Amino acid sequence: MYIGVDVGTSITKAVAFGADGTQLDVQSVPTKLIHPAPGRIEQDTAEVLASVTSVLSALVGRVGQPEFVAVTGQGDGLWLVDADGVPVRNAVSWMDGRAAQTVRDWTAAGVEEAVFRVNGSIQFPGSPAAIMSYLDEHEPSTLDRAATAGYCKDVVLQHLTGLRATDASDSSMPYSDLNGGYSDVALSALGLTHRAGLLAPIHAHQPVGELHAAGASATGLAAGTPIVSGPYDLPACARGTGVVTPGDGMVIIGTTLACQVITASPDTSGTPAGLTLATGAPGRWLRAMPAMVGTASLDWTLRLVGASTGSLAGMLGESGAGANGVSVLPYFSPSGERAPFVDPFARGQFSGLTVQSTPADLVRAVCEGIAYAARHCLDAAGLTGSLAVAGGGARSAAWLQIFADVLGRELRLPRCSEVGARGVVVNAFDVVGRAFDEAAWTGSELVVSPGRDVERYEEGYGRYLAQVGSARAAWADATVW
Template sequence: MYVGVDVGTSVTKAVAFGPDGAQVDSESVQTKLIHPAPGQTEQDVDEVLRSVTTVLDAVVSRVGQPEFVAITGQGDGLWLSDVDGRPSRAAVSWMDGRAAGTVREWTASGVEEALFRVNGNIQFPGSPAAILSYLDRHEPSALDRSATAGYCKDIVLQHLTGLRATDASDTTMPFGDLRGGYSARALELTGLGHRANLLAPIHARQPVGELRLAGTALARGTPIVSGPYDLPACAHGSGVVSPGDGMVIIGTTLACQVITDSPDTSGRPSGLTLATGVPGSWLRAMPAMVGTASLDWVLRMIGQTTSAVPALLAESRPGADGVAVLPYFSPSGERAPFVDPSARGQFTGLTLRTSRADLVRAVCEGIAYAARHCLEAAGLTGSLAVAGGGARSPEWLQVFADVLDRPLRLPRCSEVGARGVVVNAFGALGLEHDAESWTGSEQIIEPGQDVARYREGYERYLAHLAAARPLWT
């Protein structure tokens, strides 16, 4: 039996899998987001660490000791810890917007483009480099008392095992060199060379430690494998491993990603280039900020919940009676397939006849258009898997299939992050597994009769976006 732990933004999950990849048990605990000031989002690190031991204890007490535990978690943000691995400050979330000014400065001065040429990654307010730069200016004492500026899964690993380490998936983005190490040039461009001591050692595959933390149901000495973080982990868990294949995670963010064997740092800067934990393989990722959070917002505005989405989509015809949406509702703007901290949402085509159902359908369609925009930028040419909370809605999935004009492959298990990090751990530990039984498909959603209508709608979406962007500033 194997356990994968996925430390998400608001939920921590532990999922137990049998030797054939079948899910045998799971446990989840919610964690809170803290908003100390407008535009700022943080998390209590101690609460997050407690959530990990809570879900592990629950699963182990029911199904017994696992062969190993594999850890994945939310990416980006900044998680500071002291020399003993204890949190030295609240974690700054990837959703945080305080470093928007830093990103604007880097864009105007050419730093962002120069960084993209180093490692194929754009910067946005919630990226580790931008947050680290902001704290270096405005809260240097927090960095002075820290020994590590790491990532969510890394602080969990050190808490459980005492091992200070990271893998290339998270580190690719802010300071990586695409060869598995840190780039002195990236540190120089961001003005953070004097903080290089805060970066944890990178392990070529995944860091592997042994449980040392006392007081848990997990046996001392159990192997703990860390990484990759949630985007590559979900790709592994969905069987997305061949160049050109991709996936869409319809979650809080809309994470669109495509496998490549040749990272490209030329062209217009956009998206992320992430190490996958497999040598010679990267993800061209476009993690847009326009996911289920945008739908949740409009549902709150009309006094409905997600349970009402199927009926509302059935009530409004494709095209939403002329209502169109740019779903950029995140207060920190957008980061894929373009970066603009000032990006804002917009409804058009409203009339006195517009219904609540039209508003919901327009948002669902707008998010699907954003997915097409991202996947085109990422270079999708092969099959497409889909996962995340939004994938639980067959009605919304049909909108995605029609807008994207391609079949959608549903993995057998909804917990693809936890599954994927276990699959990746097999490779890190040199263990064999049956890829088909672990990452095969459960169902295929084919495009329907509205493909032509949505093709026209997508062209209008792009024109709408081009017209709106000058207004954001």
């Protein structure tokens, strides 16, 4: 039996799997987002770490001792701890927008393009480099107190084992040299060479530590249990859904709309866009377009019209394809957009409203807008093969049909929903050298095919792209808060 831990943005889960990939049990606990000021989003690192020990303790109490625990988690943001792994401030979330002007200045100065030419990844307000640069200017003493500027899963690993380390997936962005190390060129361009000592050592494969006595006491796991860290949630979800062949891709309809495609080699040419992530497998990279327009945009809209997620299917049934003329640019994140373009000042907008527009029209328009954003991202990422879909939004059959129609292709759904935890366990098998049945662990159980509205959405996608182009011209004149 094996346990995968997935530390998300708003929920932490521990999932137990049998030797054949059967999901045996799951334990979850919510975590809070902190909003200290407009455009700023943080998390209490101590609370997040406590959530991990809590779910592990409860799950182990029911299913017993695993052979190992594998940990994945949200990417980006900045998690600052001292030499003992104790937080020196709240973690700054990947959704945070305080570094918007930093990113705008970098873009104007050519920094973004210079770094993209090194490692194929762009910068955005919630990226580790942008946040570190902001703190270096506004909170230098905080960075002085820290020993590590790490990532979520790495902080968990150090908390449970004492090991200070990261893996190639998280370190791919933003400082990678694409050869398994940190790039002096990227650090210099970003003005962060003097903070390079805060970056944890990169392990060529996933770091593996042994659970220490304090971790054993907190979790109920046996001391010495192997704790395998990484990859972080985007590559983990790809592996958990069997996305391993170049050209194949997946969409995670979650807090972010994470669109990603497997490639055989990194590409640092063309217009800077998206992220280039190591998967841990030789000759396999992810061209990732993790847009900021996921389920958070839909949740906000549902609250706005006084509805709940339970009413989504009914509302989509009340308003047909095209939402009775209402259209949406769903860029409602306070930190703007990061894929397939970067604009810290991107903002959402509704068009085509009349006094006859209904709440169902608004909800449908947002669902369609998010699906258009997915197509925009997948087109930019180079999708040519099959497409897997996961995430909380994939639980809505009606919304999945919109995605299939907008994308004009079949959608593969995994057998079990916890693909991040599943993927990090599957990846750990490679690390510890254990044989397993890949098809049994990562196969699909359902396919959603395009329906009758494909042609109508093809026209709608053209209008969507035109609206994005017009809006970007207006956003160029926006100012920071």
